[in-house]
Structure formats: C-alpha cells, structure tokens
Amino acid sequence: MSTASARQAADRADGQRAVRDFVAADRELALLRELIEATSRGPRVEPLAAAAARMIIDSIGADVCFVHVLDDGDRSLTLAGATPPFDSEVGRVTLPLGSGISGWVASHRQPVVITDHKESDPRYLPVSALCSADFTSMVSVPMETDPGGLVGELSVHTVQRRQFTPRDVELLQVIGRLIAGALHPARLLRQLVARQRAHEGYVEQVIEAQENERRRLAGDIHDGISQRLITLAYRLDAAAQAVHGDVGEASEQLGAARELVGLTLEEARAAISGLRPPVLDDLGLAGGLASLARSIPQIDVEVQLADSRLPEHVELALYRIAQECLQNVVKHAQASVARLSFTLNDDVAILEIVDDGVGFNSAEHPLGNSETRGYGLLSMTERAELVGGRLTIRSRPGLGTAITARVPLQPRHLRAPGA
Incomplete structure (x- = not known):
C-alpha cells in the first residue's frame, strides 16, 4: 500500500x-x-x-x-x-x-x-x-x-x-x-x-394509652366510689327516719352528712366526665358538641355540625378545645351569641367557635389578652398541635373572637357515622 x-x-x-x-x-x-x-x-x-x-x-x-x-x-x-x-x-x-x-x-x-x-x-x-x-x-x-x-x-x-x-x-x-x-x-x-409518621404514631399511642387509663379510672370511680356513696346516702336517709324522740341535733348532723354525700357524689360524677366524656362514646363528636352547646345556658350557642366520626384522639382533642373555648366565652367574652361549627373539608377537620363579645387585639396578644391568657388558650393550642393540627385566633376589640382548629386527616382516619 x-x-x-x-x-x-x-x-x-x-x-x-x-x-x-x-x-x-x-x-x-x-x-x-x-x-x-x-x-x-x-x-x-x-x-x-x-x-x-x-x-x-x-x-x-x-x-x-x-x-x-x-x-x-x-x-x-x-x-x-x-x-x-x-x-x-x-x-x-x-x-x-x-x-x-x-x-x-x-x-x-x-x-x-x-x-x-x-x-x-x-x-x-x-x-x-x-x-x-x-x-x-x-x-x-x-x-x-x-x-x-x-x-x-x-x-x-x-x-x-x-x-x-x-x-x-x-x-x-x-x-x-x-x-x-x-x-x-x-x-x-x-x-x-x-x-414524621413514627412521631404521629407515637403521639397517637400516647393519647390512646392516656384515654385507656382514664377510662379505667372513670370505671373505678363509677363502680367503686359512686356506688358506695349512693349506698351511704340510702343508709343516712334510713337513719334519719329511724330516729325517735328529741332528735334535733341528730337530724341536723344527719342532714349535713346527707348534703356532704350529695356534694361528693356530684364531684365524683364531674371527675368521671372530666376523665373521659361519656357523650363521645355514646354520640360521637357531633353529638358531644351539640350536648356541650346545650349545657351552656348563659349564652345562645348556634351549632353547625358534620355527622362524621374521627379517630378517638382527634375527637377528644377537638371536644376539649370546644369545651375550653366556650368556657372562655362565658367567663371573659361578655358575649350573647356564639356559633360552634364542625366541618370536614378536603380531609381536614375544622372546628370553629365565633362569639360576638368584647374581643381583644390578637395582633398584639396572639394567645389572648392579659385577662384571658391564663385561661386555656395555650392549652387549646397545645391540644391542636399534639394531634398534628393548628389553632388560629382572630379577634379585634369590640368585634368578638373567632378561634379555629384545623387538623389534617389521612383518608383512612375517616369513619362513617356509628362505625
């Protein structure tokens, strides 16, 4: 080549x-x-x-x-x-x-x-x-x-x-x-x-364990203390009726004892309700909120409630937030009307309480004014955050207050009414 x-x-x-x-x-x-x-x-x-x-x-x-x-x-x-x-x-x-x-x-x-x-x-x-x-x-x-x-x-x-x-x-x-x-x-x-899922699961397990323990304590109080107090009341009534003759002092003491028993029984029932509201087990969140609204005669509470069941720990948190919020309205808002609503929107549970009370400047005091700051607003915020939600407070002097709790839900968490 x-x-x-x-x-x-x-x-x-x-x-x-x-x-x-x-x-x-x-x-x-x-x-x-x-x-x-x-x-x-x-x-x-x-x-x-x-x-x-x-x-x-x-x-x-x-x-x-x-x-x-x-x-x-x-x-x-x-x-x-x-x-x-x-x-x-x-x-x-x-x-x-x-x-x-x-x-x-x-x-x-x-x-x-x-x-x-x-x-x-x-x-x-x-x-x-x-x-x-x-x-x-x-x-x-x-x-x-x-x-x-x-x-x-x-x-x-x-x-x-x-x-x-x-x-x-x-x-x-x-x-x-x-x-x-x-x-x-x-x-x-x-x-x-x-x-994040592990944290959510841990929080859910902690709250569930707390609720199980509260149920146990509520059952113990109901089956033990309450029953014994009821029996004691019957016995005191019988003793009062059995006394004859000059029984002025004895009757007075028995009457005082009977009154004390009644007060103790009321406290025991209140403690049971405080540990675990039975209405949530019986009626669900919507029924519980409706019952809560009816239990407050001081103001007119209008309700708009979705009949949907949520996980127990979420229902309890929202119920307690509503309970604390309505107590604040009664004690501090000087309101005549409040609106309580519970809705579901795009897998988000929304609880809102709006009143027509005196209000406060929420921009300067995001957790309430000096009068209300110590009365549960922080507790409500923590309850919402504990179940993965968020609490917002909107208020202006003379224009009332609106408190909204939003809790995102997974689709698997939604249950049919009564399920």
Missing part, C-alpha cells in the same frame, strides 16, 4: 473514531438530560431509580439493570429500580450490606466487572427472584455523593458474554454519581416522612 493510501486509510479511521466519539458524547448528553428531567418530576426514590434503570439500559446496551438503594438504617440494600421483567420485584428484594456482589461493591465502594462464570466468584450470592444465574456478564458500581456518602449500588447484566470496557465502567460510575445526587435528597425526604 502506498504512503498516500495508508494516509487515506488512517484519515478514514480517525474520522470513524471521531463519529463514534461524537455519537457517544451525544448519547451521554441525552442521558444527562433524561436524568435531570426525571429528577424534576419529584423527589421520590422508586420513580427515580426506575427511570435511571431504563436510561442505563438505553445508554450502555445491557439486557437488564438493577438499582439498589441503601435503607434508612444504612445496614442493607433494597431493590428500588429494575428493568422488566424484574420491575415487579422492586421493594421485595433486600441484601445485607456486604452480602453478595452488590453488597460487596456498596460496602467497599469499588466497581466489579465479571465477564463470565460469576457463580465461581466467592462474593456471589444467588437471588432466585432475580434469576441471576441466567446472566453471564455483569458490571456493578457504587452510587456515591458528596457530602451524603454511599447511596446505593447499580449493576447491569447481559445474557451473552460481554467484555465490558474501562469506558463502560467509567460511564456507569458517572451515571452512578448523577443518580446518587438525585437519590440522596429523595432518601432524606423518605427518612423525614418516616420519622
């Missing part, structure tokens, strides 16, 4: 390499755009991992891709994304950190390339759900981000034998870092949501 022919052949080869490099660069740019687009759809782990797995297959030309994400305890990997037919196993396959090739790659933060006979590798661990024995060649790389550290691991597999190149490994590592950067905030959000 002449020198000119050799030069032409070399130029053609250089041109072909340039075209291949251009195509590869264009493919990687398209992959980057797809990753950015997937990230912009929302910070959720599983959709991001699934989108990444599909993009990797398109980019590197493998048969299947698995994306494992480190769990919240940093002790195991969970399959968060996979290409068909293994996408149905997402969330169902878990590997302890360090177990299997994927676990080894994640714990050592080093890539692994296996061209064939991966079953002979001492790190290999068969996973029946993923049919890993059907694949011959594989590449596994860690997914890391700074400053988050290890996020997970991704691997690609081929049925036919394939000699993965250093460029393939480098591309997967770059993709792994990009995915890690997108998955890290998603993991943080998932951890935050999990902790």
Whole structure:
C-alpha cells in the first residue's frame, strides 16, 4: 500500500473514531438530560431509580439493570429500580450490606466487572427472584455523593458474554454519581416522612394509652366510689327516719352528712366526665358538641355540625378545645351569641367557635389578652398541635373572637357515622 493510501486509510479511521466519539458524547448528553428531567418530576426514590434503570439500559446496551438503594438504617440494600421483567420485584428484594456482589461493591465502594462464570466468584450470592444465574456478564458500581456518602449500588447484566470496557465502567460510575445526587435528597425526604409518621404514631399511642387509663379510672370511680356513696346516702336517709324522740341535733348532723354525700357524689360524677366524656362514646363528636352547646345556658350557642366520626384522639382533642373555648366565652367574652361549627373539608377537620363579645387585639396578644391568657388558650393550642393540627385566633376589640382548629386527616382516619 502506498504512503498516500495508508494516509487515506488512517484519515478514514480517525474520522470513524471521531463519529463514534461524537455519537457517544451525544448519547451521554441525552442521558444527562433524561436524568435531570426525571429528577424534576419529584423527589421520590422508586420513580427515580426506575427511570435511571431504563436510561442505563438505553445508554450502555445491557439486557437488564438493577438499582439498589441503601435503607434508612444504612445496614442493607433494597431493590428500588429494575428493568422488566424484574420491575415487579422492586421493594421485595433486600441484601445485607456486604452480602453478595452488590453488597460487596456498596460496602467497599469499588466497581466489579465479571465477564463470565460469576457463580465461581466467592462474593456471589444467588437471588432466585432475580434469576441471576441466567446472566453471564455483569458490571456493578457504587452510587456515591458528596457530602451524603454511599447511596446505593447499580449493576447491569447481559445474557451473552460481554467484555465490558474501562469506558463502560467509567460511564456507569458517572451515571452512578448523577443518580446518587438525585437519590440522596429523595432518601432524606423518605427518612423525614418516616420519622414524621413514627412521631404521629407515637403521639397517637400516647393519647390512646392516656384515654385507656382514664377510662379505667372513670370505671373505678363509677363502680367503686359512686356506688358506695349512693349506698351511704340510702343508709343516712334510713337513719334519719329511724330516729325517735328529741332528735334535733341528730337530724341536723344527719342532714349535713346527707348534703356532704350529695356534694361528693356530684364531684365524683364531674371527675368521671372530666376523665373521659361519656357523650363521645355514646354520640360521637357531633353529638358531644351539640350536648356541650346545650349545657351552656348563659349564652345562645348556634351549632353547625358534620355527622362524621374521627379517630378517638382527634375527637377528644377537638371536644376539649370546644369545651375550653366556650368556657372562655362565658367567663371573659361578655358575649350573647356564639356559633360552634364542625366541618370536614378536603380531609381536614375544622372546628370553629365565633362569639360576638368584647374581643381583644390578637395582633398584639396572639394567645389572648392579659385577662384571658391564663385561661386555656395555650392549652387549646397545645391540644391542636399534639394531634398534628393548628389553632388560629382572630379577634379585634369590640368585634368578638373567632378561634379555629384545623387538623389534617389521612383518608383512612375517616369513619362513617356509628362505625
């Protein structure tokens, strides 16, 4: 071959390499755009991992891709994304950190390339759900981000034998870092949501335990103290009737004792009601609020109540808020009319009490004026926050006061009346 022919052949080869490099660069740019687009759809782990797995297959030309994400305890990997037919196993396959090739790659933060006979590798661990024995060649790389550290691991597999190149490994590592950067905030959000749910569950359990204890105490008072006082009252009545002759002093003492028994019995009944309002168990929140409104003769209380049942701890909190609020209206508002409403709007329970009393400047005193601050507004605020809600107070001098409690509810928390 002449020198000119050799030069032409070399130029053609250089041109072909340039075209291949251009195509590869264009493919990687398209992959980057797809990753950015997937990230912009929302910070959720599983959709991001699934989108990444599909993009990797398109980019590197493998048969299947698995994306494992480190769990919240940093002790195991969970399959968060996979290409068909293994996408149905997402969330169902878990590997302890360090177990299997994927676990080894994640714990050592080093890539692994296996061209064939991966079953002979001492790190290999068969996973029946993923049919890993059907694949011959594989590449596994860690997914890391700074400053988050290890996020997970991704691997690609081929049925036919394939000699993965250093460029393939480098591309997967770059993709792994990009995915890690997108998955890290998603993991943080998932951890935050999990902790919030755990906190809500803890609060609910605490309130439920308190209510169970209050029920027990109420039952003990009702079955013990109240019954004994009733029996004592009968005996005192009988003793008064049985006395003959000059019984002035005895009758006076017996009358005083009878009066004391009556007062004690009223206190016991009030204590029972204070521990756990029986009306909530009998009539639900709407019936309890209606009964509460009727029990206040000092002002005219208008009611608008949705007949819906809520979780017990939410019903109790709203009932106590209404009870405290109406007591404040009677004691401090100098009102003639109040409106009590309970509604549900877009899975939010809303309790509102509005009066036409003297009011106060809520901008200067968000928890009430100097006269009312010590009478339960803080307690109402804490009750609302304890069940995940919020209390707002709106008032102006001479224009009355409106107190609103809003408690977000999960759809599963809503119950049909009487359920």
